[in-house]
Amino acid sequence: MISLPSIARSARRVTAPAALTLAACAPQTSIPATAVPPTGKALAAACDGRTGWSDPAPPAKIFGNSYYVGTCGITVILIDAPGGLVLIDGATGEAVPSILANIRALGFDPKNIRTLLATHEHYDHVGGLKALQDATGAKVFARREAVAPLRSGEADAIDPQRGAIPPFKGVTVSGELHDGEALPIADIDLTPHATPGHTPGSTSWTWKSCEGAVCRTIAYVDSLSAVSADDYRFSDHPDYVAMMRATFTKVAALPCDILVTPHPSASDLFARLADRPEVTVSQCREYAFGAARRLDERLAKEKAAK
Numbered sequence: 001m002i003s004l005p006s007i008a009r010s011a012r013r014v015t016a017p018a019a020l021t022l023a024a025c026a027p028q029t030s031i032p033a034t035a036v037p038p039t040g041k042a043l044a045a046a047c048d049g050r051t052g053w054s055d056p057a058p059p060a061k062i063f064g065n066s067y068y069v070g071t072c073g074i075t076v077i078l079i080d081a082p083g084g085l086v087l088i089d090g091a092t093g094e095a096v097p098s099i100l101a102n103i104r105a106l107g108f109d110p111k112n113i114r115t116l117l118a119t120h121e122h123y124d125h126v127g128g129l130k131a132l133q134d135a136t137g138a139k140v141f142a143r144r145e146a147v148a149p150l151r152s153g154e155a156d157a158i159d160p161q162r163g164a165i166p167p168f169k170g171v172t173v174s175g176e177l178h179d180g181e182a183l184p185i186a187d188i189d190l191t192p193h194a195t196p197g198h199t200p201g202s203t204s205w206t207w208k209s210c211e212g213a214v215c216r217t218i219a220y221v222d223s224l225s226a227v228s229a230d231d232y233r234f235s236d237h238p239d240y241v242a243m244m245r246a247t248f249t250k251v252a253a254l255p256c257d258i259l260v261t262p263h264p265s266a267s268d269l270f271a272r273l274a275d276r277p278e279v280t281v282s283q284c285r286e287y288a289f290g291a292a293r294r295l296d297e298r299l300a301k302e303k304a305a306k
C-alpha cells in the first residue's frame with residue numbers, strides 16, 4: 001500500500017453528483033490574469049524542425065487541468081490536481097530549467113508539486129527527476145518493477161536496452177503503486193496501469209480532466225516500442241514478448257479520450273494539440289496496433305538474420 005500523507009485529503013473518488021464533480025474539477029491553483037493562455041499552435045510552431053530531447057518548448061494546455069510542460073522531443077505532463085500539482089516524467093537533466101520555467105509561465109509555483117511520477121525508467125524520461133525532486137521537494141511514487149531502476153539510475157537487468165543506454169541520477173522513491181489502483185488524490189482518478197515491455201517498469205496513466213461540464217479521460221500511454229541493445233534478440237525471450245503482447249491488448253482497451261505519449265512524435269501530439277485534441281476512441285488502439293505490427297516486423301527480421 002502507498003501512503004501519500006500530503007495529498008491524501010480524501011479517499012478514491014466514487015461516482016459523485018454532477019454538480020459536485022464539476023466543482024471538484026476546478027483548478028486549485030488559479031492562473032494569474034496576466035498569463036497568456038498557452039496554445040498547442042505555439043508549441044507546434046516552436047518545435048517545427050526541432051526534436052531534441054532537451055530542446056526547450058513552450059507550455060501548452062492539453063485539456064482542463066492538464067498541461068504539456070516538456071521539451072520539443074520529450075513529454076512532461078503537469079496536472080493541477082486537488083491538493084497539489086502532479087508532474088509525470090522529468091525528461092533529461094538538461095531539460096529541467098525549461099520544465100520549471102514552463103510551470104512558472106503557466107502561473108504555478110513548482111514548490112506546489114507534491115507528486116512526481118514517471119512512464120519508464122530511461123534517462124530521456126526520468127533523467128531530470130532528481131533535479132525536479134530537489135527543486136520541489138515532491139515525493140516520487142512508482143510501480144514495484146520501476147522502483148529499483150529509479151533509485152539506482154540503472155536499467156533493469158531484463159530491460160532489452162540494458163547496456164546500450166546511459167545511466168541517470170537516481171531518486172528517492174517514497175512508495176509503491178499498484179496496477180489499476182488510483183492514487184489517493186480526490187476527484188481525478190489518476191490511475192497507474194502496468195504496461196511492461198519497453199521497460200519492465202513501464203507505466204501508463206489515465207485521469208479525468210474537465211472543462212466546465214465537459215470531462216475527458218486523458219491516457220498518457222508509455223512507449224510500446226521493441227527497442228534493444230545490439231546483441232539482444234526478442235526471439236530469445238518468448239516470455240518478454242508475451243508480456244509485450246499482453247500490454248498491447250491492455251492499451252487498446254484503456255479509457256482513452258485523449259492520447260498523450262512520452263515521445264510526442266509517436267502520436268502526432270503537437271498537431272493534435274494545435275487543433276485542440278480530437279477525441280476519438282481509437283487513438284489508444286491505433287497506438288497499440290502500430291506497436292504490435294512493429295514488434296512482428298522486428299521478430300521477422302531476427303528470424304531472417306538467423
Ligand SMILES: [Zn+2]
Nearest residue numbers: 120122198223
Ligand atoms: Zn525508453
